Amino acid sequence: MPRPFSAAPRRETLLYRNHPLHYTLVFRSRRTIGFAVRPDGSVHISAPAGTSPEWVAQQVLKKADWILKHQEAFASRPAPVPSRRYEAGSSHFYQGRPYALRFAEAAKPRITLQADELLIAAPAPLTAAQTEALLHAWYARQAGPLFAESLARVWPRFAEFNLTRPTLAVRQMRTRWGSCTPRTARIRLSPELVRARPECLDYVLLHECCHLLVGDHSKAFYDLQTRLLPDWEHWKAELNALPK
Template sequence: MDIKKLSLTKPWGVVEVAIERKKVKKVRLRVFPNRVIKLSVPLGVSDEWIDRYLISKTKWVEKSLYDFKSTEASELAPRIDSGVSTWILGRQIRIIVKQAQFYKIEQKEETVWIQSPAIGDKQALQKQFERWCQKQCKRYFQATVDRLYPIIAKHGIDKPTLQVRKMKTLWGSCSGRHSKINLNYYLYKAPPFCIDYVVLHELTHFLFPKHNQDFYEFLTVHMPDWQERKRILDYEIVKGLEY
């Protein structure tokens, strides 16, 4: 991967652009929330053409960098507006709001597109985004439970039902009596391997209600690196959740 230098105005100065030559038909320039800049170009494109193209995109790159700097992605509940970013499944995702005659939200790679006839109503946008996010995380969490449930199913445990709630002190909890798992709504911000850890942790409690030696031995057999996943969740992800 080649690196090109691009001169921007203050406060950015000279930035680096990672150049990827790939078997693609179209040129693609991307600016990520962590301020990494990547340009994908077809094989055979000359350095001179790339230099001219980057110079032509200077203003666009500056605007993208400014949009990401103007908001912090670590907010628990992001202020919904065009250009802000949030965490979804361990990735910083940019939110773009567009005026439309209908309500619709869809995610395409690193961007969530919100369409609404009431873009000036921040409270309505917030509720629209949270309803969408609630459905997305419930679907993802349920798929994770379904995938990991066979680990305890062979021990005669019925599949628990899933409830998603906003919690401020726990990533998850469970009730053996009601055969239910509760997962934190904000867990959807964490990487998938951390979500797997929380789900398996709660499933294991249906076999071993207490955090005793049997509990941790079972967890270690089925997820040997659970301690590292927990560390990432508690010391890296938790910073952005204001726990």
């Protein structure tokens, strides 16, 4: 039985909205073209043998919005929390700065920032799960005021649109940094964002505010986001590189 045709994969790049779109192309014995976006954001395309790379590039351009939408969905997922450590000396971030955990004894549990340390005081030694729960609760308490400060920085950029000022909510989300319901002008943000620099928080909040005007991730959406925050890609990359 003859082996099915499959050429060696090749790396291709084309420009879409003045940004490079990279993909891996392989020709196979198939009738239709197949598109796949993997969790790392890489794009893989299987094309029928006998078609040309130029024809494939045309199909990629037609599918570009779909590709970008899926890349955005994967990129917007916050780093998983369970891999963090919770013993003394382990590092945890707050507003982009790393702090070492230090434990002390006190009548009631509390967390305070002291120089380059996160001091966790409690009546008795804490398990890792108890420390994790205390930290999550502390992040959530800091989130409300920090989110309000971010909105005060971001919202003036939307003055020209005469929009209803959104209401903010702190919401733990497993796969997203934020979400927006344009109909009610309600934006939900993950308390995990307080771990990042304020500029990263501002990027996420501006992104969600843009959805008050454009509900999807179309070209119009990214044109608006780029006009209001030209360097958004830098802050997005820094946010997604935040250590776990």
